[in-house]
Each structure stands twice: as C-alpha cells, then as structure tokens.
Amino acid sequence: MELLFERSHSGRSLENIPATTVSEYQLPEQFARRTPLDLPSLAEVDISRHYTELSHHVHGVNCGFYPLGSCTMKYNPKIGEEIAALPNFTQIHPLQPAQTTKGCLEVLGLAQQYLCEITGMDAMSFQPAAGAHGEFTGLLLIKAYHHSRGDGAKRTKVIVPDSAHGTNPASATMNGYTTVNVPSNAEGGVDLDALRAAVGPDTAALMLTNPNTLGIFDKNILEITKIVHDAGGLVYYDGANLNAVMGLVRPGDMGFDVIHLNIHKTFGTPHGGGGPGSGPCGCKAFLAPFLPKDQIKENAEGYCLTQPAQSIGRVRSFYGNFLVVVKALTYILMLGAKGIPEAAQGSVLNANYMKTKLSEVYDVPYDGFCMHEFVLSLEKLKHETGVSALDVAKALMDNGIHPPTMYFPLIVHEALMIEPTETESKETLDRAIQVFMDIYHAATADAESLHQAPRHTTVRRLDETRAARNPVLKYTPDKD
Amino acid sequence: MASYIPMNEDERREMMDTIGISSLDEMYVNIPADMRVKKLNLPEGRSELETRRLMEKISAKNKRFSTIFRGAGAYWHYIPAIVGAVVNKEEFVTAYTPYQAEISQGVLQAIIVFQTMIANLTGMDVTNASVYDGASAAAEATNMCRDRKRNKALVSGAANPMVIDTIKTYCFGNDSEVELIPLKDGQTDINALAEMLDETVSCVYLQQPNYYGIIEDAEALAQAAHAAGAKLIMGVNPIAAALLKSAGECGADIAVGEGQPLGMPLSFGGPYLGFMATTNALMRKLPGRIVGETVDVDGKRAFVLTLQAREQHIRREKASSNICSNQNLCALTASVYLAAIGTEGLQRVAQNCYAHAHYLADKLAELGFVRIHKTPFFHEFVTRPPLAADKVMDLLAKHDILGGLPLANGDILWCATEMTTKEEIDEMIRILEEVAK
Numbered sequence: 001m002e003l004l005f006e007r008s009h010s011g012r013s014l015e016n017i018p019a020t021t022v023s024e025y026q027l028p029e030q031f032a033r034r035t036p037l038d039l040p041s042l043a044e045v046d047i048s049r050h051y052t053e054l055s056h057h058v059h060g061v062n063c064g065f066y067p068l069g070s071c072t073m074k075y076n077p078k079i080g081e082e083i084a085a086l087p088n089f090t091q092i093h094p095l096q097p098a099q100t101t102k103g104c105l106e107v108l109g110l111a112q113q114y115l116c117e118i119t120g121m122d123a124m125s126f127q128p129a130a131g132a133h134g135e136f137t138g139l140l141l142i143k144a145y146h147h148s149r150g151d152g153a154k155r156t157k158v159i160v161p162d163s164a165h166g167t168n169p170a171s172a173t174m175n176g177y178t179t180v181n182v183p184s185n186a187e188g189g190v191d192l193d194a195l196r197a198a199v200g201p202d203t204a205a206l207m208l209t210n211p212n213t214l215g216i217f218d219k220n221i222l223e224i225t226k227i228v229h230d231a232g233g234l235v236y237y238d239g240a241n242l243n244a245v246m247g248l249v250r251p252g253d254m255g256f257d258v259i260h261l262n263i264h265k266t267f268g269t270p271h272g273g274g275g276p277g278s279g280p281c282g283c284k285a286f287l288a289p290f291l292p293k294d295q296i297k298e299n300a301e302g303y304c305l306t307q308p309a310q311s312i313g314r315v316r317s318f319y320g321n322f323l324v325v326v327k328a329l330t331y332i333l334m335l336g337a338k339g340i341p342e343a344a345q346g347s348v349l350n351a352n353y354m355k356t357k358l359s360e361v362y363d364v365p366y367d368g369f370c371m372h373e374f375v376l377s378l379e380k381l382k383h384e385t386g387v388s389a390l391d392v393a394k395a396l397m398d399n400g401i402h403p404p405t406m407y408f409p410l411i412v413h414e415a416l417m418i419e420p421t422e423t424e425s426k427e428t429l430d431r432a433i434q435v436f437m438d439i440y441h442a443a444t445a446d447a448e449s450l451h452q453a454p455r456h457t458t459v460r461r462l463d464e465t466r467a468a469r470n471p472v473l474k475y476t477p478d479k480d
Numbered sequence: 481m482a483s484y485i486p487m488n489e490d491e492r493r494e495m496m497d498t499i500g501i502s503s504l505d506e507m508y509v510n511i512p513a514d515m516r517v518k519k520l521n522l523p524e525g526r527s528e529l530e531t532r533r534l535m536e537k538i539s540a541k542n543k544r545f546s547t548i549f550r551g552a553g554a555y556w557h558y559i560p561a562i563v564g565a566v567v568n569k570e571e572f573v574t575a576y577t578p579y580q581a582e583i584s585q586g587v588l589q590a591i592i593v594f595q596t597m598i599a600n601l602t603g604m605d606v607t608n609a610s611v612y613d614g615a616s617a618a619a620e621a622t623n624m625c626r627d628r629k630r631n632k633a634l635v636s637g638a639a640n641p642m643v644i645d646t647i648k649t650y651c652f653g654n655d656s657e658v659e660l661i662p663l664k665d666g667q668t669d670i671n672a673l674a675e676m677l678d679e680t681v682s683c684v685y686l687q688q689p690n691y692y693g694i695i696e697d698a699e700a701l702a703q704a705a706h707a708a709g710a711k712l713i714m715g716v717n718p719i720a721a722a723l724l725k726s727a728g729e730c731g732a733d734i735a736v737g738e739g740q741p742l743g744m745p746l747s748f749g750g751p752y753l754g755f756m757a758t759t760n761a762l763m764r765k766l767p768g769r770i771v772g773e774t775v776d777v778d779g780k781r782a783f784v785l786t787l788q789a790r791e792q793h794i795r796r797e798k799a800s801s802n803i804c805s806n807q808n809l810c811a812l813t814a815s816v817y818l819a820a821i822g823t824e825g826l827q828r829v830a831q832n833c834y835a836h837a838h839y840l841a842d843k844l845a846e847l848g849f850v851r852i853h854k855t856p857f858f859h860e861f862v863t864r865p866p867l868a869a870d871k872v873m874d875l876l877a878k879h880d881i882l883g884g885l886p887l888a889n890g891d892i893l894w895c896a897t898e899m900t901t902k903e904e905i906d907e908m909i910r911i912l913e914e915v916a917k
Binding site for chain 2: 042047056061063093094135222335349369423426462
C-alpha cells in the first residue's frame, strides 16, 4: 500500500478556498517561515480512493467480532452519529452566550442526571476526554480534598490491586502519589488482609475496578471500601467494566466516592481507532466543590455552567468531548430504564456462554460465574505445545476475529481476556467458539502452523524491535 | 429486542441451559442482594424515531449564528466536503486503538501521515499520534521538561486562559510550580522573563500567536530560555503555522497546539485535537501513542505502535503519562483536511485570516473601536469599544452575527478567518455604524 505522500503529483489540488479580496494586507516578511510546507498534492478522487483502500485494512466493529477484553467493543448504534452531526450541535461556538447554548447545556445536564442515577453519584464533570483523563481528574479531586483538610502532605499513597489497568498507577504518579500494589486472593478478588496491612494514615485512596479485570465481581466490596474509609482514605471506581453491572448495582452504593466512566465503552459510542472517547468523572456531594470549572448545574431557569468553590481548575479546554456525550445521551434515551440493565445482563450471558464452552478445552484460572469478560490462561498449552497466547491471537485474525486482550491482567500467565459484549448474536459466538476450538486442536497437531499465523492479513507479524530501536516516525521521500 | 441485543428468547434459553442456570440473576451471585438496584429512575426506552425527535428538539434550543467573529481557542473555518466522507467510514469510526497491527494497517498508515504533516508544519523532528486537546498538550509538555532540580514552569500571561488553567491543574497534580510571565503591550515581556529565569525553571510556555492575537518574538524568548538552561514550549495555531516562522525555526524544544482549526467543527468545544511535536533528543519523553515504520516477517513495509516502553500499559507507575485513548479520529480528520487543502490551500487560508483580520481592524477603528495594542497581530486582536460590549453583542446577535469575545475589562477580542470575507465584514460594519457613530 502506498502512503498518501507517495500518491502526490505536483500540480494537483482541490481549489477549495478562494484568494482573499483584500490582498493588500500581507504578513511582513520578518515573521515568515523559511522552510517550505510540504503537504501532498492530490486530486479529490485520489484522497477518496486512498482512504477507502485504507479502510479495507482496518478491523472495525462493523467488520466482525471484536472480543477485546476490558474495551467493551459493542456495536455502535448509527443514530448516535446522525444526532451528533446535527448542525445545531456542530456549529455552536463554545464561548457563545449561555442563552444561545441551551440545547448543549441540556445535553450535559441530562447526561449528568442519568449517569448519576446509573452510578449512584451526585455530580459529574464531562471535561475529561477519556478514561485515563477521568482517572487523573478523580485523583485530583481526592488530592484537593485531603489538602483542604490539612491532610494532603501525609496522604501520599494510592493503593491498586495487582490486577489493575496500567492507567491506575500511571494516574497516581501524575498526581505525585506513590503506588502500593496489593495482591489478589485465590478467588481473584482483593486480599483483605493484604489491604488491611497496606492502609494507614498515609493512604490517599484505593483505586478499584469492579468487576475487576479478571471479570470477577468482588463480593467483599463493602468490606473493602470500609477498610479504606476507616483509614481515612477515599475509594476510586475505575468504570472501565461498568457494562457488566449498569442498572443492576451502583458504585455509589458499593461505597465508592469518585468514579470515571468510559462513555466510549459502556454507553455505545464508537472508539474512533483510539479516540475521541469521553471519561466523565463523577463524585459524591462532599467532593463536588472540587470539580473542574464550568460544572453543569440545573437551576430555576434551566441548566447553566457554574464554578465550584474549591475547583481543581481545568484538565482541558471547554467542556470535554461534547459530541461524544451527545451520542451517549442518545444511547441512554434509546435503552431507558429497562434497556440499560438488559444490556448488562446480555453482556454477562454472552461471556458466561463463551466461557462455559471454551472451558471444555481451555484453562480458565478462576472458577464461578464471570461478569462481562473472562480470562483464559494458555500457560499449559504453551508448555505442552509451544503455542502461546500470542500465536492464538494471531490465528484468530486469519478467521476474521479481532484478538482478545493479550497478556493482561499481569497476574495470569499467557492470558487472553475475552469480552464478547451483549450486541453479538449466538451464531457469532458459536462460530468464534468453533474457531477457538479449531485453533486449540491445531496447536496440538501442528504447532508450527500457528507460529506462522497470521497469513491472510494485510501484513504478517511485525518486527517491533526494529521499529523501537531505529525509530522511523514519519515519511521521508527517497533521495533518488 | 431493545438494547441492540440480537438474541431471541429461544437462543437465550439455550445459552442459559448450556451455562446451567434458570435465571440470569444466578450469574450475579457475588452481588449482595440488598445492594441491587430495584428500578432505575430513568425514562422508559424509546424508539429510534422518538429519540431522534427528542434530540432534534433539544438541539433546536441552541442558536446557530450565520457569521462568527469569535475565536479565543475555537475557530470557524471551512471544512472541505471530502473530510467528512473519509472520516465517517465505519471502519475508522468503530475500530479500537491499533494494538493488532496486522489488521490495523489502515489506521496506522493514517497516523504516520498525520505525524509527518505535523512534524512538517511545526518544523520539529518527531510527533506523537495526538493527545486530548491543545490545553492538555501544553500541560503534558511542561511535564516532559521537569526533573528533580528544575520544577517550575514559566507560562506567558498571554497564553489562552484555559491553557494556563490546565497547566496549573496538571502542575498541582505533579507538585510542580507555575508562574505567569507579565506582558508588555500584549506581548510576553522578555525583560521580565529574563529576571524570572533561574536554575529551578524547567520550561517557558508561550503561545504563537498569543491569546490576544499578537505575534510573539518567539526566537528571542527561546534564546532567553535556553541561556538559562530551560526548555521552550511553543503553543502554535496550525493555520498560522502555514505562514509564520515554524516552532523549529524559532528554536522551540516542544511544539504543541490545538488542532481544531484543521477540519473539526466548533461542536461546543469538542472533540478537538491536541498535537505534540519535539526534537529527537526529547523523543522518548513524549507521552501517548507513536506510530513507526518497520517490516513484517516477509520484509514488507508495515507500521506499528512503537516506543511503547514509555507507556502506561507497559511501564505502569513509571510511564511518561497515563494517556491511553487519544483523539485518533480527530488526527485522521486533520490529516485528511491537510491533504484536501494542500500546501497552497493552507497558505491561502492563513493569508485570508491575516488579511481579513487586518481589514476588520481598520474598519472597526474607523468606528471608534480602537486596538489597544500596537504590536503586530495575526487573525485576532483586541479593541476597546466605544459603547458597552454587551450592547454591541446584542445588536449583532439580532442580525445573526456572533461578535468578538467580550473580555473581563470590557474590551473585545475579535477574530477573522477565511469564512469572514470582506462581504461579511462590510455587512457587520454597516450594522455597527447604526450605534457607533
């Protein structure tokens, strides 16, 4: 495949902007750039065909099954795209007078109301642009809270379980906190004794995903949040896995003080190949005074933006990835009070069905019902046949299936983390199960064939070491 | 069936039999019963038609202006038709981050093209695949410059106030200091900067053109920063970058910016696009995704996410940032925009911006809206109005025009682009003549 730059032909252009009619105004030479701009010269048809070809080399949710664990790659309803494209949303300047943005404010206000109801929180900021950004914001609220109580200097530690997403410890570091890892117990939950030993007067917070990355709902959740609260710490809910329990149980009722949501996972908005997402940060009332500036609020005249008294400031410009919130609100309105928990139950049903079937041959390291996802360990398979989780993942691609999340969580060796989501049909699941079975049998019969996978993809396995050792991070024309 | 679940009742029953349950609730055995939600206090679900009507009704409560003379961080530009056609392709819209390179070459190729374009525009060596927006890009850049000895960022007082707020908030997080550099005639005061620079300063952040539209003497500010051992971060407007000396030419160590002008609609503030570019020396401190070129086992050219040893999923608490999802589709948007507009087109957009803003400033001056700065500007400028700013805005709003942004002191920050041609400007001036003379 050629790069866009390699399709460039001098003299081609689209002529989309006229020359100015007040050309007597010219930028003085002293300010002008010296090195020439070098954008490709293309006709519109070149661009159209180039990107159409590129789109054929991308696996989207519309292309096929996408059981990427912890990423909740559910089908993205198209109505959301059309609503978010309404000119009365897309052509609104963020600094227009408030009385001219009532519709936008209502979107934020309703989204806050509904998402607070779903999560058991009292207020929510839509400023964070993605899940990790929401984590960062949530920890800032916690930090500001401890500081406001004169406790900030001594509460320097954030506790995370060893099954946590990498963003949790990274977010702690961005807030100047030291991360303390606590181990999981035999059931895959938080080890309560280890947690009791870890908390103390230096505890700022515990960050927890529930259900966790093993797909297990921690039955000790009330005890866990109590242990942290008793030590004077706060409890942070990583909402990455909310899809399993939305409408069935609320983080606020589990004892969590702060949460972020991954709108682009749980609430049906597409992921865009890596964003834009939306990671709203919700909190209990006692933390609301610390929320970012421009907090949406309802008053007698409708919705307005307010400045919380002890605000942490801002984590980005304006009010977040607004159009993504529009899509999420559309999704929530479609599903409603019954549809939200129904979706959660559907995701759990699909995951348990696949888990039950796959456990006939694959090792599932943790017993019991899973939530929306489960983890396979291919450690034994690798030991016996040499076929690794990576090999299996690559073989799935040859069958039109996006691989599960690999080698995560870190506490399971040769892990494949599978999240089917509720929007997949039984025949899709059955076919995927069959493919997994075929791969397993191929591993025992002809391991080498799996080391060679994938064969039918755009490119085959890549030399990642070369990419990192000798970074080529942009296109440079051949010198000939 | 609601919830976009394709399963019918028979299939569901069959699956439950396979699992060995008679009710779905059995799978939720770990959730304490008294914690369960009885019924969500949400409206009942709606059909697509009803949902569409409701959302259209909500959107109709916004007022859409037919002409916009307001910028201040969000800019009204023309978006060529091809941009939407490409960006709305379902594969691009619905894919996840391209972890699995073999089935993501389309996205990875698009990103390396974006990286190439931003590197060229900023005159820097390397770029990442995007961050959330211009403000968070600026804040992440200050974090790249920090070390144990140097823990203070000096930020131009002429940076966008939301960018300043964002930098301050990130620095509250990582326990570093921020000080604002005073202004002189709307420009960052280089003499004041010289006095503030010492061995604790990690970086100087400056915006080009600045919040008041003024063209900064970035080269001189870079030299001053470097002389004191600090890095220079330049926040650049990507349209202005087509004409102005590039960040690289000015000696910047890091260039960041808000990419919204490159094909993204105003959208009440988002999604927008943060871009970050730097020198080879600082490459491994960049946060976020970066795409690189390599080969596959057959020796075929291929692209892949690289330098991942910086990132949270590998390094956890030692990562350069916590960023995971970025603004990939917006980066794609920007690269299609730049491809569609081309080198001459982008220069033409920038020339339009410059010329229209200067024509507007001259016309406003004739009505007594006098520029308060004498320093050179690009496509934004500040005037003191001859009457109250809100009266000006109300009058213009009646004619479907969004005027400049009223500032706290009663001045007005105006903006012109290729969309506000001589015709639109003359029309607004005619309206203002009614009250200003």
